[in-house]
Structure formats: structure tokens, C-alpha cells
Amino acid sequence: MKLYNSKINQIEAFEPIESGKVSMYVCGPTVYNQAHIGNARPIVVFDLLRRVLVAGGYEVMMVSNFTDVDDRIIQKAKEENVPESVITERYIDAYNKVRTGLHAEGINATPRVTETMDGIIAFIENLVAQDFAYEVNGDVYFRVHKIKDYGEISSQNIDDLLVGARIEANTAKENPLDFALWKNTDDDGIKWDSPWGRGRPGWHTECVVMINDEFKMELIDIHGGGQDLKFPHHENESAQSKALHNHDLANYWVHNAMLNLDGVKMSKSLGNVMWAQDYIDALGSNLTRWLLLSTHYRLVLNMTDELIEQARTELTKVSQAYSKAVITLQREQAEIGHVFDAETYTSFMAALNDDLNVANANVFLFETVKRLNQLLRIKDVDVEAVSQLVVTMEMMLNVLGIVLERVVLTDADRATFDAWEQAKLDKDFERADVYRKTLSEKGLI
Ligand SMILES: [Zn+2]
Structure with a gap:
């Protein structure tokens, strides 16, 4: 197996950590809405990668999370006047339906943030204890400058990132690149007690903790996700692993390119967002999957x-x-x-x-x-x-991952085929046409 590794921007031979086994983690969705067709691309791409590895004789363990704590979830719950869990359950179900609809069910575990909170808090505590993170007024930030090769995953360097960094007003951060691990809040959204007061975790810690938990390993073979996750999400996941474990989180970082609709990027503001489930309902599972695989995963897929x-x-x-x-x-x-x-x-x-x-x-x-x-x-x-x-x-x-059923002929079907053949031999085209129609209506020809 050869894979394009975003870390070195090159195709390289795949060597698993443990012979014959592959550990693969793919960042999952934040469950505040339906999956759009762009979200369906990594589902299919990484399921294909799993299937190819399995066909190659590897035992694959695949994990993908659900981010079920997020301001957008809280916002939606407020709008509908329901608990956050009503929103997250609804969209987790919808996402699982899309996964099934795309023949991509081979995932071994789907951890959730709400179920990983103890681990997340302990991980952040550890970063603070080792001076890789610091607390300011109940918020905790990661010290980016302590990671020498920060920028490795997204092929950027700290100096360039600093030039581009947005200088936030009223920030207590030591450095504009430092990212939040914990946010103190007194809003009425879901929150947890922590050594820094009540609040919620930032987005970038959960995947590191879940990987360590699920695989019982600090380093896995493949970490996947969409191109848009390279920075800051994957860069920051990697930085936290380097801080606590002294090494990266994964040996191979694999990213799929984005999806456009008629040459235009999908976005809420453009109003051109298309749901994955609508494609599956309209085109069927096989065709939607075929379509999503029709362009190489590292090229932009232009849906037309x-x-x-x-x-x-x-x-x-x-x-x-x-x-x-x-x-x-x-x-x-x-x-x-x-x-x-x-x-x-x-x-x-x-x-x-x-x-x-x-x-x-x-x-x-x-x-x-x-x-x-x-x-x-x-x-x-x-x-x-x-x-x-x-x-x-x-x-x-x-x-x-294309599923075609083996058609099973009934005795009646067989008789109709024989009668059709005979009618053609007899040059009785009227009769032949009747049999042809019957077979065609049954989808047999
Ligand atoms: Zn992630």
C-alpha cells in the first residue's frame, strides 16, 4: 500500500506499527445539523481505504468520533427549546443513516465528547502540569511556541502563521497562535466542573484523548479527515500529542480534498448546501457512492x-x-x-x-x-x-463498496425466458414481445 502522507507531502509506502494490523482514526462530524454531500466524501474515502486494507489482509481497527459538545449545538437546542441531547441524538441518527446509505458501516467505535469528559479534563490538567498549557481567568490555552515543529501537518511555519494570525481584542493569550483547551462559561448551555471552574473543552483535545483511549496507543497508523481539518484542528491535535508524548499522534495523515457543486464551493451563505441523504434517496446508495469515488480523493470533486x-x-x-x-x-x-x-x-x-x-x-x-x-x-x-x-x-x-444482489430466478421466470426464446425461434415476434415485456418489468433484462 502506498499513501499520500500530508506530513511530508509525498506518497510513501505504508508500514503499520504492528505487523498485519492497522489503526485508523477519522475525525467525525459536529452533530448540529444534517450531513451535507461534502461531509459524505470522507465517509466514502476512508471506508474505501479500510476496505482496501482489509482486502490486503490487514486487520483494521477504525474509530470516528461524534463532536456532541459545541456552541452551534447549544444554539440549536435553544432555538428549539429542547435539551442539547435531543439535537445531538437526532443528528447522530441521521449521520449513521447516511453512513449505512453509503455502505460505510465498518467502524469499530464512535466515541462522543460527552462520554469522554473525564479523560479530556485529565489530559488538559496534564498539559498544564507540564507547562504546555496555562490558565487565565478560568480559560486554558496551549503554548504553541513550545512545540518545535508546529506547522508540520499543514506545511506552514510559526513565523508565517504569526503574520497571518488574527489579533484578538480582549484576549489574555500569551501568544496569538495559542489555542483554547478549556473555556470558562456561565451561559446556560451544557457545562462541566473542572479544576479551572465550570466550562467546556475546546475542539482540539477530544480526538487525541479518544485515540489514546480507543486504541490504547499513543501513536496510531493513520489519521484521516477532510482537507479543511488540516489547520488548525489536526495541527493542534498533533501539537498536544507532541507535548505530552514527545511524538506525533499518527504516522500517516491522510486528507481528502473538498467538494464543489457546479464549480462553486458549498456554503450556507450561498444557499447551495445539498444534504447527503437527499442524494442517497434520489440516486440510491450505489450510485451516490460511485459518484463520490469518481474523482481521486486528493482532487476537488466537482459535482455536476x-x-x-x-x-x-x-x-x-x-x-x-x-x-x-x-x-x-x-x-x-x-x-x-x-x-x-x-x-x-x-x-x-x-x-x-x-x-x-x-x-x-x-x-x-x-x-x-x-x-x-x-x-x-x-x-x-x-x-x-x-x-x-x-x-x-x-x-x-x-x-x-458497491453492492449488487445476485438475482434468483423463480421457476416461472425460467419458463418465461424459455418461452421468449422459443417465440423468437418461431419468429412469432408478437408473442416474443409479450414475454420480453414481462421479463423487463421484473427487471430481469
Ligand atoms: Zn479530530
């Missing part, structure tokens, strides 16, 4: 009607060949075996193992579709060859 149509055409080509083959084998009373075309599958996997090159992998999928269609056009069908390609296709689709 043309792209959707192209994805639909490609997926239809695949699914039609697949079901035609499955039906043909059943009509020939042949079983689908276990033998597959090792050469094709190996080439397919090699492309995916090259930093998830789906486009190159799909060359082998479409080559298989073509070969299958050729075999299916021959009168005396070679059932063994067809079965082999069907199995190969299923293996490839499984890695891509």
Missing part, C-alpha cells in the same frame, strides 16, 4: 449533472453485465463457483493500493465487464468462464 450521468452510465454498464451473467448461469443450471481471475484482481488491487487510484482500478473492472459481455453473446455459453468473471467482479465491487 454531467458527472452524475457519467457515473450512472458506468454503474449501469457494470450492473447490467453482472445480472445478465448471473441469470445466464442460472438458466444454464450452472453454479457460481469460487474460482476467480487472479491476474485481473491483482491488477485491480495494485491500482487501489497505489494511493487509492479508483480510476486505474476501474480499468480492470470495465475490462472484465467487456469480457463478460463477449462471453454472453456466444450461443454455447462457457459457464465456467462466466462464473469466474462473475466472482472476480463481485470481489472488485466488494472492495469498492
Whole structure:
């Protein structure tokens, strides 16, 4: 496996910490709203990475959190006059539904901030005790200048960051780059007792604590997320790990690029936000997933009607060949075996193992579709060859997370196929047309 590591801005060979095992963490959503289609991209990208690693023989542990403490959640709860938990439960459910809808359910743990508070407070206490953080009036800040290679994850240096830093009014921070670990508050939102008074944690500590908790490790293999999380979120996660543990949080930082709609960035102010669930409802799970994988994960995905149509055409080509083959084998009373075309599958996997090159992998999928269609056009069908390609296709689709059902013909279906064939032989086209219609209505041709 080769992966692009944001830390060095290069593709490098993946070497797990523990042979045969992979620990992977992906920052999850702040649950104050539905997931938009841009949020769906990391879901699919990192699920693909998980599937490719599993197909490569690795045992993968994958964790993704829910940020269920945030000012936007409190705001929404206030607007609806309900407890924060009503809001967070609603959007966690919605997010899980999107995940299922995208065939991305293989996550081992989904920790929440509300359930991690003791660990978060203890972690911040530790940073303060070791002088990496300081308290001012009940707020706690991280001392950025104490981390030598701060800026490593987002490829920036402290001097440049300082030039660009917003000088906040009324701040008690020692340095404009210092970030909040704990915020003291007396508002009526949810809050916790801490050594610094009642308040809430900043956003950047939770993932570090959850990683240490869930994996029982201070260093994991892969940390993922959207490009927009590189700075400050991932930089600050990494800085806290370097402070307490003297090393980074992950060996490979992997980021997916953003998603545009018709060339325009999605934003609330532009009013062009599209929900992931609406895509899944309108296009179906397979097509939405195919669409989200249609552009390499490190390139901006520009969602257009043309792209959707192209994805639909490609997926239809695949699914039609697949079901035609499955039906043909059943009509020939042949079983689908276990033998597959090792050469094709190996080439397919090699492309995916090259930093998830789906486009190159799909060359082998479409080559298989073509070969299958050729075999299916021959009168005396070679059932063994067809079965082999069907199995190969299923293996490839499984890695891509595309789920096609094996159609099961009933006796009546079989009889209709036979009658259709006979009518065509008899040149009774009227009768043939009736059978064709029946089969077509059942989605069998
Ligand atoms: Zn995070």
C-alpha cells in the first residue's frame, strides 16, 4: 500500500506499527445539523481505504468520533427549546443513516465528547502540569511556541502563521497562535466542573484523548479527515500529542480534498448546501457512492449533472453485465463457483493500493465487464468462464463498496425466458414481445 502522507507531502509506502494490523482514526462530524454531500466524501474515502486494507489482509481497527459538545449545538437546542441531547441524538441518527446509505458501516467505535469528559479534563490538567498549557481567568490555552515543529501537518511555519494570525481584542493569550483547551462559561448551555471552574473543552483535545483511549496507543497508523481539518484542528491535535508524548499522534495523515457543486464551493451563505441523504434517496446508495469515488480523493470533486450521468452510465454498464451473467448461469443450471481471475484482481488491487487510484482500478473492472459481455453473446455459453468473471467482479465491487444482489430466478421466470426464446425461434415476434415485456418489468433484462 502506498499513501499520500500530508506530513511530508509525498506518497510513501505504508508500514503499520504492528505487523498485519492497522489503526485508523477519522475525525467525525459536529452533530448540529444534517450531513451535507461534502461531509459524505470522507465517509466514502476512508471506508474505501479500510476496505482496501482489509482486502490486503490487514486487520483494521477504525474509530470516528461524534463532536456532541459545541456552541452551534447549544444554539440549536435553544432555538428549539429542547435539551442539547435531543439535537445531538437526532443528528447522530441521521449521520449513521447516511453512513449505512453509503455502505460505510465498518467502524469499530464512535466515541462522543460527552462520554469522554473525564479523560479530556485529565489530559488538559496534564498539559498544564507540564507547562504546555496555562490558565487565565478560568480559560486554558496551549503554548504553541513550545512545540518545535508546529506547522508540520499543514506545511506552514510559526513565523508565517504569526503574520497571518488574527489579533484578538480582549484576549489574555500569551501568544496569538495559542489555542483554547478549556473555556470558562456561565451561559446556560451544557457545562462541566473542572479544576479551572465550570466550562467546556475546546475542539482540539477530544480526538487525541479518544485515540489514546480507543486504541490504547499513543501513536496510531493513520489519521484521516477532510482537507479543511488540516489547520488548525489536526495541527493542534498533533501539537498536544507532541507535548505530552514527545511524538506525533499518527504516522500517516491522510486528507481528502473538498467538494464543489457546479464549480462553486458549498456554503450556507450561498444557499447551495445539498444534504447527503437527499442524494442517497434520489440516486440510491450505489450510485451516490460511485459518484463520490469518481474523482481521486486528493482532487476537488466537482459535482455536476454531467458527472452524475457519467457515473450512472458506468454503474449501469457494470450492473447490467453482472445480472445478465448471473441469470445466464442460472438458466444454464450452472453454479457460481469460487474460482476467480487472479491476474485481473491483482491488477485491480495494485491500482487501489497505489494511493487509492479508483480510476486505474476501474480499468480492470470495465475490462472484465467487456469480457463478460463477449462471453454472453456466444450461443454455447462457457459457464465456467462466466462464473469466474462473475466472482472476480463481485470481489472488485466488494472492495469498492458497491453492492449488487445476485438475482434468483423463480421457476416461472425460467419458463418465461424459455418461452421468449422459443417465440423468437418461431419468429412469432408478437408473442416474443409479450414475454420480453414481462421479463423487463421484473427487471430481469
Ligand atoms: Zn479530530
